[in-house]
Amino acid sequence: QVQLVESGGGVVQPGGSLKLSCRTSGFYFPFDGMSWYRQSPGKEREFVADIGFSEGPQGYKGGYADSVKGRFKISRDNDKNTVYLEMNNLESGGAGVYLCGRRWGYRAVNAWGNGTVVTVST
Numbered sequence: 001q002v003q004l005v006e007s008g009g010g011v012v013q014p015g016g017s018l019k020l021s022c023r024t025s026g027f028y029f030p031f032d033g034m035s036w037y038r039q040s041p042g043k044e045r046e047f048v049a050d051i052g053f054s055e056g057p058q059g060y061k062g063g064y065a066d067s068v069k070g071r072f073k074i075s076r077d078n079d080k081n082t083v084y085l086e087m088n089n090l091e092s093g094g095a096g097v098y099l100c101g102r103r104w105g106y107r108a109v110n111a112w113g114n115g116t117v118v119t120v121s122t
Contacts, residue, residue: 004111006114014091031054038096039096045099097117097118
């Protein structure tokens, strides 16, 4: 059964950093690209970053939302079936529930985790 479990969220001061993890199971992880999205109260779920699959013909490599370029880094460890999101220089706009997703196309997701909460507070 497909499972995505996020962790690493917490409370951080403005300008601080966090590294999120999404541990997956129930599918062949290297065959799938992975995504991070953010859900803020009263707002639409928003794309943050994604990364292409590691096994198979290489095409789409990955990308970032304009708002996080240069500050966030997405990476994956296929031996651990885990995707990461390193977040630097966090601001209040970066707060929300960060959700991990399994890609099935460009900006498309077919499996979600329940999210991990990031709070930016003084």
